[in-house]
Amino acid sequence: MEKFLRELWDALIYFLFPPRCPVCREISDERYRLCAACEKKILRLDTYAGNFAPIDRVLRVTKYRGGTRDLLRKLKFDNNLNVIPAMKKILDDVASREEIFSLLDGVNFAVPVPLHAERFSERGFNQTTEIFGEWLSKKNLPLRNLLTRTRATPKLYSLNKAEREKILVGAFAAAEAVDLRGQSVLIVDDIFTTGTTCRECAKVLKSMGAKKIFVLAFASDFGENFSQAVAIHQSHKRVDNTEDRVR
Numbered sequence: 001m002e003k004f005l006r007e008l009w010d011a012l013i014y015f016l017f018p019p020r021c022p023v024c025r026e027i028s029d030e031r032y033r034l035c036a037a038c039e040k041k042i043l044r045l046d047t048y049a050g051n052f053a054p055i056d057r058v059l060r061v062t063k064y065r066g067g068t069r070d071l072l073r074k075l076k077f078d079n080n081l082n083v084i085p086a087m088k089k090i091l092d093d094v095a096s097r098e099e100i101f102s103l104l105d106g107v108n109f110a111v112p113v114p115l116h117a118e119r120f121s122e123r124g125f126n127q128t129t130e131i132f133g134e135w136l137s138k139k140n141l142p143l144r145n146l147l148t149r150t151r152a153t154p155k156l157y158s159l160n161k162a163e164r165e166k167i168l169v170g171a172f173a174a175a176e177a178v179d180l181r182g183q184s185v186l187i188v189d190d191i192f193t194t195g196t197t198c199r200e201c202a203k204v205l206k207s208m209g210a211k212k213i214f215v216l217a218f219a220s221d222f223g224e225n226f227s228q229a230v231a232i233h234q235s236h237k238r239v240d241n242t243e244d245r246v247r
């Protein structure tokens with residue numbers, strides 16, 4: 001009887017609140033899962049071909065435009081944690097892919113890009129930790145807050161690469177004195193755009209002795225729209241997206 005009631009309840013919930021794609025809100029097969037069309041549009045598990053020394057490799061999970069941006073905006077601008085299950089689902093779906101295995105092979109632990117203390121207390125959470133924390137623990141990779149943001153940086157969304165570099169130099173430091181000699185570290189970040197933020201973090205980790213540095217970004221433009229986006233922002237001064245706006 002109990003089982004019957006449970007099934008009836010599940011059917012009722014399914015009927016009243018059918019699972020919808022977290023991006024386009026179309027009815028989908030499974031709760032929190034992207035519909036096939038959105039998955040095709042945004043899922044892009046690939047390595048950035050550029051040189052981001054001292055980072056050894058950058059892998060992204062999704063393309064920033066075409067859906068992920070909306071999820072990240074809800075998370076960062078509206079502090080809406082309801083989008084997290086959908087993001088975790090995306091990560092779970094790629095967890096067994098070769099690209100992930102090869103990236104994580106030999107990695108000792110992960111470090112999230114830190115928020116400035118003021119930003120953290122405003123928002124109440126570090127979005128990168130929320131996105132990756134549980135997934136990394138399933139991969140037996142501890143997430144260690146080894147970095148700190150030494151100063152609040154202005155919003156970077158309208159700045160080009162050179163301007164970002166200037167602003168971000170020295171913006172990160174070791175949170176504690178830890179010897180990382182011989183360690184391979186994975187930096188996780190929500191959005192990778194010019195790479196300036198992650199490179200600054202990587203420099204600090206290198207100065208702590210880290211041997212190898214990898215980056216896993218939930219979303220990235222990989223230059224597909226970035227220069228275009230900056231041009232739009234600069235000409236219209238329109239408040240919009242991209243890396244670090246509300247970090």
Ligand SMILES: [Zn+2]
Nearest residue numbers: 021024035038
């Ligand atoms: Zn969709």
